[in-house]
Amino acid sequence: MLIVGCAQDDAALPDFTRLVEQSGPAIVNISGRSEAQAAGREEGAAPPWFEWFRDFGAEPESQQQQPRQSLGSGFILTRDGEILTNNHVVAEADEITVTLADRRQFQAKVIGRDAASDLALLKIDAGGLPVLKWGSSDALKVGEWVLAIGSPFGFEQTVTAGIVSGKRRALASEQYVPFLQTDVAINPGNSGGPLFNLDGEVVGINSQIFSQTGGYMGLSFSIPSDTALNVVEQLRKHGKVRRAWLGVVIQQVDRALAESFGLDHATGALVSQIEPQGPADEAGLKAGDIILKFDDEAITDSRALPPLVGRHAPGDKVRIELLRDGRRSSLRAELGELPDEKTAPQSADWTGLQLEPLSDRLAARLRVDGGLVVRGMAPRGAGAASGLRPGDVILGVAGVSIDSEADFQRVISALGRGESAALLVLRDERTLFIALQRPEE
Numbered sequence: 001m002l003i004v005g006c007a008q009d010d011a012a013l014p015d016f017t018r019l020v021e022q023s024g025p026a027i028v029n030i031s032g033r034s035e036a037q038a039a040g041r042e043e044g045a046a047p048p049w050f051e052w053f054r055d056f057g058a059e060p061e062s063q064q065q066q067p068r069q070s071l072g073s074g075f076i077l078t079r080d081g082e083i084l085t086n087n088h089v090v091a092e093a094d095e096i097t098v099t100l101a102d103r104r105q106f107q108a109k110v111i112g113r114d115a116a117s118d119l120a121l122l123k124i125d126a127g128g129l130p131v132l133k134w135g136s137s138d139a140l141k142v143g144e145w146v147l148a149i150g151s152p153f154g155f156e157q158t159v160t161a162g163i164v165s166g167k168r169r170a171l172a173s174e175q176y177v178p179f180l181q182t183d184v185a186i187n188p189g190n191s192g193g194p195l196f197n198l199d200g201e202v203v204g205i206n207s208q209i210f211s212q213t214g215g216y217m218g219l220s221f222s223i224p225s226d227t228a229l230n231v232v233e234q235l236r237k238h239g240k241v242r243r244a245w246l247g248v249v250i251q252q253v254d255r256a257l258a259e260s261f262g263l264d265h266a267t268g269a270l271v272s273q274i275e276p277q278g279p280a281d282e283a284g285l286k287a288g289d290i291i292l293k294f295d296d297e298a299i300t301d302s303r304a305l306p307p308l309v310g311r312h313a314p315g316d317k318v319r320i321e322l323l324r325d326g327r328r329s330s331l332r333a334e335l336g337e338l339p340d341e342k343t344a345p346q347s348a349d350w351t352g353l354q355l356e357p358l359s360d361r362l363a364a365r366l367r368v369d370g371g372l373v374v375r376g377m378a379p380r381g382a383g384a385a386s387g388l389r390p391g392d393v394i395l396g397v398a399g400v401s402i403d404s405e406a407d408f409q410r411v412i413s414a415l416g417r418g419e420s421a422a423l424l425v426l427r428d429e430r431t432l433f434i435a436l437q438r439p440e441e
Contacts, residue, residue, distance in 0.1 A: 014145050019200045020159050025101045025130040029151045030085050030108075030122075030192060032070040032093025073150035073193030074098070074122070075202065076131050077232070081106075081124040084232060085192030086207055087113045090120050098124050101157065112235035116176050116243070116310075118207050119228060120192075121235040132194060135201025137180060137224030140164050148184045148206055148220075150193030160185040162220075169221060170303030171208075176243060176310030179221040180204045186220040195222045204228075230311075244312040244335035247278025249413045252302045253290060256357050257405065261290060262326045268292045269302035272409040283333035286324065288406070293321035293330075309335065350439060351412065352381015355405050358393060366426060370403040371395045386436045389427070396424035397436075412436065 072089030076082070083098060090096050096108040106124035113120035140146075147161045162184035169179040182195065186209050195204035204222030234241045250269040258266040268290040274281045285291075291299055294308045295318040312318065314337035321330045354376040363370060374392045377383045396402055397411045398421040415421055420437040 014161075014198055016147055016159065016161060019147060019196060019198070020149065023132060023194075023196060023200055024149060024157055026076045026132045027101060027149045027157060027193060028074045028076065028083060029099040029154075029156050030072045030074045030083075030089055031097045031099070032072075032090045033095045033097075034070075034092045035094055071151065071154060071189050072191040073189065073206070075192075075194045076129050077121075079127065079129050079131055081126040081129060082111070082236075083108065083122040083124065084205065084228070085120050085122060086205065087115055087118045087120045089191050090122070091115070096122065098122065099156075100126075100129075112239035112241075114231050114235065114241040117223060117227060117231050117241070118177070119205065119223065119231045119235075121232055132202050133200070134225050134229060135197050135199060135203045137167075137203045137226045140167065140180065140197065140203055142166060145198055146182055146184060146203065147196045147198075148186060148190065148193055149196070150186075150190035150206060152185075152187035152189040154189055158190075165219075167224075168304070168307070170301065170307065171221065176306050177223055177227055178304075178307040179207070180224055182220050182222060183218050184220050185216045187216050201225075227307075227311075242314055243310050243338040244314050244316060245279060245338040246305075246309050246333065246335060247275035247280040248285060248291075249273035249275075249409070250291070250302045250305060251405065251409045254356065254405070260404075261323060263290070263323070267298075267300050268323065269299050269305045270406065272406055273413045279333050279336040283320070284331050285320070285322070285333070287410070288324070290323040291320060292323055292328070293319075295319060310338075314338075350381070351383045351436065352378030353383040353388070355394070355408060357404055366393065366429070368393070368395060368426065370401070371426065372402055372405060372408055382436060382439055386423075386434050388423070388425070388434060388436075391427075393426040394423055395426055395431070397421050412438070 070089050070093060072085055074083045074085035077084055098106045098108045106126060108122040108124045111121040111123050142164050144164045146164055149159050152158050162182050164180060165183050166181035169181045171179060186206050190206050193206045194202040195206055197203045203225045205228050206222050208221050209216060210219035231241055248271050251272045253266050253268050253270050255266050271285060271287055271289045274285060274287055293299060294305060297308055299305055312335055314335055316335050317332055319330055319332055353374060355372040356375050358371045358373055371393045374388055374390050376390055394402055397408060400411055402408050412421055415438045417438055418440045420435045423434045423436050425432055425434050
């Protein structure tokens with residue numbers, strides 16, 4: 001009985017051999033060479049949220065002064081040589097070489113690239129090439145089998161398989177990609193390679209991993225095909241991507257904030273700042289509103305809002321359901337076009353801080369009137385870089401007393417890139433000042 005059961009289980013496992021044979025010829029290896037340059041990334045090479053995760057083509061900082069070579073994967077979109085890959089594979093490259101599965105090599109030119117989605121469209125001078133077909137990432141189900149082909153560590157045509165672990169993953173507040181999460185083994189060199197469903201259709205573009213070692217740890221993230229298709233079409237037509245813009249700075253709604261606003265659980269996106277004369281301002285949104293639905297889609301987490309906005313085109317009209325002064329209401333907004341990255345307002349989550357209002361009991365024990373307790377922080381966030389520690393109590397920012405997270409966000413969201421604010425911090429029953437600096441990028 002046990003042997004029969006095992007045989008039945010084995011028979012149910014998918015056979016990927018035909019898929020690999022049919023799709024393998026359209027997978028390419030991409031190498032980019034850049035000349036020596038000053039330390040740091042070229043502006044636009046990768047969006048800010050890349051610092052939280054590992055991209056697959058980056059060199060160690062100690063090598064930034066040396067000529068560098070990035071390595072990644074890609075796949076052929078058209079028979080005349082359009083190729084899709086990750087932006088971070090080619091963003092800093094002065095010379096891009098594409099190696100086909102049959103070992104032919106071509107120099108590629110960039111049609112367009114988009115740092116926000118981490119996609120780049122290339123073109124080589126060739127014809128009669130094999131191509132892949134697109135599938136729907138929205139149709140994918142969690143638990144469904146998926147397969148990746150790429151060049152991890154330069155080992156070309158490497159095949160790995162796994163399942164969809166989650167959908168619409170938001171890796172940080174400042175990005176427009178609702179990632180697919182899988183447990184497919186992805187490593188440096190896989191960047192830009194396709195993720196397939198069992199029908200051999202491309203449902204994602206492998207982009208990054210969450211790792212503490214630099215290698216695979218079971219958490220891989222891919223750009224959904226439905227997102228990629230929109231980006232590709234815009235890159236073909238315009239060489240860049242035009243995105244919708246709402247014009248708000250938002251923050252997470254934690255349990256304490258939810259209670260203070262009369263919500264029975266933490267949900268929605270709290271508006272901490274409105275861009276003057278922006279779409280939200282003209283629609284009547286105000287700081288302190290909690291956005292509960294955007295275009296009839298529930299906002300269960302503030303990080304879900306940017307991808308929903310980015311899915312629209314400038315000029316689209318959307319319905320927004322919100323909570324204001326304890327009452328639910330709705331309004332309509334006409335979305336604008338996302339301004340240049342240098343001027344677009346951003347979420348204050350660049351601090352990486354997890355803050356919680358000081359309880360009355362703890363405030364009485366510490367003999368202070370109010371403040372925010374640092375409960376945790378992202379290891380690469382500005383808060384950690386400033387020297388803040390879990391357990392610190394922030395009493396004030398830039399001379400302003402802080403009693404709520406909304407107060408904190410309101411003050412620091414006004415900081416420009418590279419600017420600092422002095423935090424008055426209580427630590428071990430002593431007060432001290434700590435400079436919190438907003439990153440340049």
